[in-house]
Amino acid sequence: xxxxxxxxxxxxxxxxxxxxxxxxxxxxxxxxxxxxxxxxxxxxxxxxxxxxxxxxxxxxxxxxxxxxxxxxxxxxxxxxxxxxxxxxxxxxxxxxxxxxxxxxxxxxxxxxxxxxxxxxxxxxxxxxxxxxxxxxxxxxxxxxxxxxxxxxxxxxxxxxxxxxxxxxxxxxxxxxxxxxxxxxxxxxxxxxxxxxxxxxxxxxxxxxxxxxxxxxxxxxxxxxxxxxxxxxxxxxxxxxxxxxxxxxxxxxxxxxxxxxxxxxxxxxxxxxxxxxxxxxxxxxxxxxxxxxxxxxxxxxxxxxxxxxxxxxxxxxxxxxxxxxxxxxxxxxxxxxxxxxxxxxxxxxxxxxxxxxxxxxxxxxxxxxxxxxxxxxxxxxxxxxxxxxxxxxxxxxxxxxxxxxxxxxxxxxxxxxxxxxxxxxxxxxxxxxxxxxxxxxxxxxxxxxxxxxxxxx
Amino acid sequence: xxxxxxxxxxxxxxxxxxxxxxxxxxxxxxxxxxxxxxxxxxxxxxxxxxxxxxxxxxxxxxxxxxxxxxxxxxxxxxxxxxxxxxxxxxxxxxxxxxxxxxxxxx
Numbered sequence: 401x402x403x404x405x406x407x408x409x410x411x412x413x414x415x416x417x418x419x420x421x422x423x424x425x426x427x428x429x430x431x432x433x434x435x436x437x438x439x440x441x442x443x444x445x446x447x448x449x450x451x452x453x454x455x456x457x458x459x460x461x462x463x464x465x466x467x468x469x470x471x472x473x474x475x476x477x478x479x480x481x482x483x484x485x486x487x488x489x490x491x492x493x494x495x496x497x498x499x500x501x502x503x504x505x506x507x508x509x510x511x512x513x514x515x516x517x518x519x520x521x522x523x524x525x526x527x528x529x530x531x532x533x534x535x536x537x538x539x540x541x542x543x544x545x546x547x548x549x550x551x552x553x554x555x556x557x558x559x560x561x562x563x564x565x566x567x568x569x570x571x572x573x574x575x576x577x578x579x580x581x582x583x584x585x586x587x588x589x590x591x592x593x594x595x596x597x598x599x600x601x602x603x604x605x606x607x608x609x610x611x612x613x614x615x616x617x618x619x620x621x622x623x624x625x626x627x628x629x630x631x632x633x634x635x636x637x638x639x640x641x642x643x644x645x646x647x648x649x650x651x652x653x654x655x656x657x658x659x660x661x662x663x664x665x666x667x668x669x670x671x672x673x674x675x676x677x678x679x680x681x682x683x684x685x686x687x688x689x690x691x692x693x694x695x696x697x698x699x700x701x702x703x704x705x706x707x708x709x710x711x712x713x714x715x716x717x718x719x720x721x722x723x724x725x726x727x728x729x730x731x732x733x734x735x736x737x738x739x740x741x742x743x744x745x746x747x748x749x750x751x752x753x754x755x756x757x758x759x760x761x762x763x764x765x766x767x768x769x770x771x772x773x774x775x776x777x778x779x780x781x782x783x784x785x786x787x788x789x790x791x792x793x794x795x796x797x798x799x800x801x802x803x804x805x806x807x808x809x810x811x812x813x814x815x816x817x818x819x820x821x822x823x824x825x826x827x828x829x830x831x832x833x834x835x836x837x838x839x840x841x842x843x844x845x846x847x848x849x850x851x852x853x854x855x856x
Numbered sequence: 857x858x859x860x861x862x863x864x865x866x867x868x869x870x871x872x873x874x875x876x877x878x879x880x881x882x883x884x885x886x887x888x889x890x891x892x893x894x895x896x897x898x899x900x901x902x903x904x905x906x907x908x909x910x911x912x913x914x915x916x917x918x919x920x921x922x923x924x925x926x927x928x929x930x931x932x933x934x935x936x937x938x939x940x941x942x943x944x945x946x947x948x949x950x951x952x953x954x955x956x957x958x959x960x961x962x
Contacts, residue, residue, distance in 0.1 A: 515923055522930045526937055533941045539948045543957040545941045550893060550954075553934050554884055557900035560927060561877060564907050568870075571915040573923065590870075617960040 401451040401458055403441045403466055404506050410437065411499035418492035426492050427481040430499065431474055438470045454512040454574050461708055462510035464854050465640045468716050469509075472633045473502045475723045475833050476625065479730060482827045483625045494534065498629070501527035505633065508641040514563050514573040517641065521559065521605070525552045528634060531626040532618060544621025551614040555604035562597030565590040566649075575648045582650045595649055595657075602645070605638035606694045607687075609667040616675075619687035624733060627683050628726035631690045632719040639697045643711055647704040661701045662792050668695025669799040676806045682729055682739045685806060686722075689765060692799060693718050699780055699796065703787040709855040710779045716851060717764060717772035717844055724837040725761035728754045731830050744810060746819025755814045757834045762807040764841055767800045772844035779852065861913055869910035876903035890942050890952040894935060901931045 410433045417426045441463050450457045477495055484491045504523030511517040529552060533545020563573075569591035570578045582591070600611070607615040619627045651657050672692030679685040697714055700707040731754060732747065733739045748755040764771030777800060781793045844851060861869075876899060883896025905924045912920025946952055 515919075515926055518923075519926060519930065522934070526930075526933055529934075529937050529941065533944065536944045537948070539945075540959055542941065542945045542948055543959055546890070546938075546945060546954075546957060547960075549934075549938050549941055550884065550897075553897050553938070554881075554900075556930075556934070557877075557880070557897060557904065560901060560904045561907075563923075564873075564904050564911065567908065567920055567923070568866075568911040568914070571911075571917055573919055621960045 401449070401456050401510075402444065403437060403458075403463075403470075404456065404503060404510070406433075406437045406440055407470075407499060407503045407506060410434070411496050411503065414492050414496035414499055423488055423491055426495055427477060430477050430495055434470055434474045434477065434499075438467060438474070441467050441470060450512055454576065455516050456507075456510050457512035457575075458510055460855060461644065462506075464712055465509045465636075465715075466506045468712065468719070469502060469505045469633060469637060472636070472719055472723065473498060475727075475837060476629050476633065478829055478833050479625055479628070479727055481829050482734075483623075483730060494531070497527050497530055501531075501629075501633075505637040508637055509644060511641075511644075512575055514566065514575065514578075517645065518560065518563060521641070522556060524634065524637060525556065525605075528552070528626075528630065531629065532622040534626065535623045540621040541623060544618045547614055547621075548618045551604060551618075555601045555611075558597050558604070559601030562594045562599075562601060565594030565597065569594060579648050579650065592654070595646075595651055598645060599642070599651075602638055602642040603664065606635055606642065606697070607691050608664055608694045608698060609671045609691060610664075612668070612672070612691045612694075615691060616679075616684045616687040619690075620681055620683050620739075624683070624726065624730050624739065627686075628723065628730070631686055631726070632722040635690055635694060636715040636719050639694065639715060640711065643700060643704070643708070646701060647708075652701070652704040658702055661698060662789060665695045665698040666792060666795045668692060668698065669796060670695075673799050673802045673806075677802070679806070680741050682733075682741055682744070682810065685741075685810070686725065689803065689806070690722075692803060693765070695799075696777065696780060696796060699784050699789075699792065702789060702792075703783060707780075707783055709852045710776070710783055712855055713772070713844070713848060713851045714776040714780055717776040717841060720837050720841040720844070721761040721764035721771070721773060724757055724834050724841065725765070727830050727834040727837070728758040728761070731827065741810060741813050742820070744813050745817035746814070748815040750819045753831070754834065757838050758814065759811050760838050761841070762811060764838075764845075766804045766807045770842060770845050772841045772848070775845055775848045779848070861910070866910060866914050869907060873903045873907035873910070876900075876906070879903075888954050890945075890954055893954065894938055894942075898931065898935065901927060 414430060444458060445463050448459050477498060480494060484494055501524055504520045507516055507520030529545055529549045532548045533542055535541035567573055569588045570581050604611040669692045672688045676685050676688035700711040732743050764773035767774045767777045784793050880896045880900030884893055887893055905927060908920045908924050942952060949956055
């Protein structure tokens with residue numbers, strides 16, 4: 401609870417900086433503030449408390465995921481210092497919107513009442529619509545914002561309808577009451593329909609097949625930093641809250657529901673990877689790679705009671721490598737109007753450090769050992785085999801092999817092609833973010849128990 | 857209040873809301889004018905609000921009615937952002953037909 405209040409206070413403070421003309425100091429102060437909030441969250445790690453008539457329930461699950469979101473936001477705010485260089489007059493708006501987005505994200509994992517869940521998802525989505533369309537003069541960004549807005553509000557409508565049917569069946573929005581009532585035998589038919597509608601809405605937000613069609617367009621058109629935010633923070637948040645929601649509703653008792661999850665997971669991985677193979681725009685490629693990673697993360701929904709730890713581990717491995725990869729993309733594609741793979745030619749010669757970091761991030765996403773991505777997949781697969789879904793794991797392994805194909809396309813372009821032009825300037829902050837993110841990723845890979853035991 | 861609900865039956869409220877919701881969904885899918893698409897989204901949300909109020913009376917519980925206030929506030933915020941995006945599209949493109957938005961493909 402204190403986390404949420406502190407984050408919102410920080411967001412208001414960011415807006416006030418604009419009035420006091422402190423735009424230069426806004427990024428460092430926000431990062432310091434977020435570090436303070438992170439400390440506050442970690443200090444509440446072992447407490448389980450509920451606030452305001454169960455509106456917010458702080459548990460181990462919520463505080464670990466909140467810490468992950470805060471860490472990701474720190475990276476994204478730090479990258480903003482360089483990215484918004486030419487928009488100094490609006491920087492406090494951009495940073496404040498990101499902080500409010502974080503508040504929505506924290507509300508989405510620590511809700512104790514479906515009203516709080518709905519408000520959290522709306523705060524997050526509305527902030528993202530603004531960020532997607534934030535490059536006002538650029539028609540591509542406008543189009544991305546419009547598409548994301550239409551898809552997002554459509555999905556919100558479906559989620560709202562689902563919540564309404566669940567309320568009709570249970571007579572309450574409180575998740576503990578719903579959880580108790582859902583174990584009784586006699587339930588109106590509205591309850592399962594409600595769960596299905598909410599799940600469909602959330603699958604829109606995580607961009608799983610067949611609800612993924614908006615993702616590549618929106619990722620390509622949005623400003624690069626917003627794409628980074630969508631593919632790391634927003635995806636992880638949606639996945640974590642879908643997990644929490646379904647485990648609260650005891651959705652995993654039904655065999656047919658599990659069958660649907662298996663099919664959606666298989667379809668997401670396969671379609672995402674095969675479509676990614678033929679992309680030449682790096683942002684589109686990472687969008688489809690995100691679709692396939694959503695498929696992997698959906699595997700955790702098959703064993704809801706035990707897989708919270710592996711979801712956290714997979715989410716942190718994926719999002720940290722995503723941050724490292726996107727910080728290199730931000731450096732390479734600064735002041736260019738597209739993110740074509742041609743821009744990466746010869747990066748291994750002109751800038752060996754960033755090329756190595758991008759290689760490491762892509763290898764982690766592909767699941768090569770010593771990086772966290774490998775152990776995340778390992779834990780996930782062994783858990784899914786124990787739950788008895790061998791066929792799904794076989795499809796997943798085949799897909800990991802396919803994914804190596806397009807990740808190596810980018811790596812080869814960096815090391816074997818000739819550089820087409822010199823790049824000047826060494827933005828220290830991008831280097832710092834990239835190095836810290838990849839070091840954290842490798843540290844997670846070397847000591848997986850650090851994260852896995854948190855939610856065991 | 858409960859008397860009326862006994863006469864009409866909660867099922868009919870659900871049918872009405874589902875029909876309104878589907879009208880909204882088809883509006884989003886088939887209309888090409890952005891303003892009408894926004895209106896269709898509002899119809900979807902308001903169909904749900906109607907059902908919230910009906911369920912609230914059905915359960916004799918005020919929570920559903922309170923939720924309607926939240927969802928109305930959220931819908932207003934959402935449409936404000938949507939209209940702002942639409943204005944910037946109109947400035948760049950001079951039209952609000954969704955079919956004209958096809959720069960992003962691959």
